[in-house]
């Protein structure tokens with residue numbers, strides 16, 4: 001489907017054949033609560049005739065979003081508990097999040113910050129709040145890395161991004177600036193020379209964590225945008241969310257991780273979906289997630305292995321939740337499972353190898 005503008009309303013979605021008139025009553029309530037946006041690049045990937053289209057599932061609102069479970073939270077990863085000044089989250093000693101903007105080019109239906117992003121969300125950090133955020137970073141010499149997230153920081157104009165980067169360049173103890181973004185995939189045309197120059201304006205090492213969840217998102221245009229970034233010296237890593245009905249399949253995950261590596265993007269995080277309101281239809285059990293992640297071992301190169309991560313609700317940070325491959329047998333002896341599920345004694349003299 002070719003569109004020139006992002007789809008932002010139920011009317012847009014109905015005109016494009018992505019929702020039907022009979023779905024409107026339920027979706028009106030969803031749209032009143034959570035923002036909608038699908039860029040032309042993502043709309044073009046959707047097959048409206050496929051009720052299980054994995055791209056549509058990520059971006060087209062669904063009546064299931066009205067189902068709220070008791071364990072779901074408006075701030076599922078607990079940003080608020082670690083926000084010393086507006087726009088800053090300081091959860092770990094050596095790094096902070098700088099949330100400069102709460103707008104995105106697309107609104108993911110599973111978003112962990114869905115209560116904060118969108119036209120009715122927290123908006124862009126005002127200039128006084130930005131001053132306080134930079135003062136906080138400058139006053140904390142332990143901050144080695146600043147992670148721009150939001151929202152999607154790459155929706156800011158190159159001029160505003162360059163100004164942020166230039167301010168960071170004046171803070172000696174900050175060595176790394178990392179951007180978390182979906183832009184190279186969902187709006188690849190935005191990745192032009194001006195944007196790339198802005199991303200490098202601090203003179204610090206710039207990392208870019210690309211959020212993509214299905215191999216189809218890595219279109220030729222997206223791959224070209226990533227190549228422009230990497231060629232410019234920006235290091236790219238990936239982050240994906242493990243989503244029921246999108247990528248909860250060993251072959252799809254393997255293809256996605258390989259596609260990242262083929263495009264010089266190191267797989268970094270595979271997130272277990274957070275307890276965001278109205279997102280239970282996307283969540284697998286942790287055991288299902290562990291089995292999928294285990295299936296990547298042996299199936300694809302070590303370069304293609306992301307860390308399977310749970311953000312512990314309440315702001316307690318990230319935990320790696322892959323199934324353990326090692327069992328402590330006591331007395332300094334262990335059994336270690338290989339990628340076929342075969343258990344081996346370690347050290348080898350401490351027991352016989354056996355099928356696990």
Ligand code: SF4
Pocket residue numbers: 103104106107108110111112113114117150151152182211
């Ligand atoms: S791009 Fe990120 S912050 Fe924006 S809606 Fe999607 S998951 Fe949320």
